[in-house]
Amino acid sequence: MPDDYPDGSATVVRGVDGCKAGWIAVTITAAGPIEPQVTVSPRFADLIDGAGIIAVDMPIGLPERAGAGGRGPERHVRPYLGERQSSVFSLPSRSAVHMLDYWEACKVALETSDPPRKVSKQAFFLFPKIREIDQMMRADPTLGRRIFEVHPELAFWRLNGETAVALPKKVKSLVHGSGLALRRAILVNHGFPEPFLDKAPRGAGADDLLDACVNALIARRLHAGTARPFPDPPLSDAFGLTVAIWA
Template sequence: MRGIDGCPAGWIAVTIAAEGPLAPSVTITRDFADLTVGVEKIAVDMPIGLPDRAGPGGRGPESLVRPLLGERQSSVFSVPSRAAVEAEDYRECCRLALETSDPPRKVSKQAFFLFPKIREIDRLLRADPALVHRVHEVHPEVAFWRLNGETAVPEPKKVKSRPYPPGLAFRRALLVAAGFPEALLLAPPRGAGPDDLLDAAVNALVARRLLAGTARPFPDPPLRDAHGLPVAIWA
């Protein structure tokens, strides 16, 4: 089972056993397709399934999971329309987003910088429909919510004044309790941050639940976009 998160070097993946001891390993690669080989379930922190028009609060999954996260709600951004995501120029992206959203809204620079990764996964899944049954959208804060007894994690992951803020320590402790070696979680590989490693690790636990049939989708059942891709955040 594999949990994946975006990172400065491309993608960071944590692979664990399907059952029993986790036996985790960590990989970094530039190409997402490399990470789809040799595993039954993949849980990635990136939107899958894009709307033709964006409604209030996003596609649907976003508005369902935000109330679960307390002060961490802002970590869930609203996914704009497919036309906006496919635009490679920021001004054009904002123009298309305004035309295809209700109420009209532009796109933040932070969200825009994620779009190449969203496009990478979208094109891969549309080209190989068999992957749709193996690659699932997750959100780390929702995954930590479930790991924390369905309670929102009280501290943010990042605090500018702290090199390793309490929020990361809290999340790391949850993962250690779930079976991850603490030494592995304290040593992110070059090209990824400590938060990227923890997010990939908690996503891997969702991948294990997906295989076991115990993961929960928001919404249930998942929606579908115009290309038949599922639209749901799994936890």
């Protein structure tokens, strides 16, 4: 944990998730009672300052070639998630992720995967956010000490007694009330005030808010040194970025 934050930001952690308006961030102290603050920003870079540890639900560390089942982290976490494992998508190569056109991305993905595989539209819509983080962290390697990849469903698994949440957050792209209620209960059990969880800010969905909250709790575990990487030990990509999902 970095200790060179004279402004006190080392005592603050942040969970971040992608949302319609860009990024939603929930900020809490690294220990003690949870008094959360929420922010929505169009740029991930705007969320870097003011927190010692940032846990974000977005891939960090991209493969030069994609294998069956995705990167090591995807293959390692799926068995823990039961029916929720479909929420962990396989990442194509870095060169495919950096294509701006869908069909070009599919072409490059086919050329840089074994077995050959195209890109799903759902994954392609995430590429701008993945590129944003990839470019920023390659430009400033010191960010690897502060920014960590997480996955909300693995985070809920960890905080739910290492049991996957039984119901999904969404069904056919619509929020699933019972699934959200289960996740709210887990967050309340870990100290989040219930009223905070009831209304998402403008530009973010109810599920985005809960994901940012659970990511913030994993940021606390990272700060305390109790988070575990999947795989363990972590891998690294061609640029030295850590490749692991933490929980």
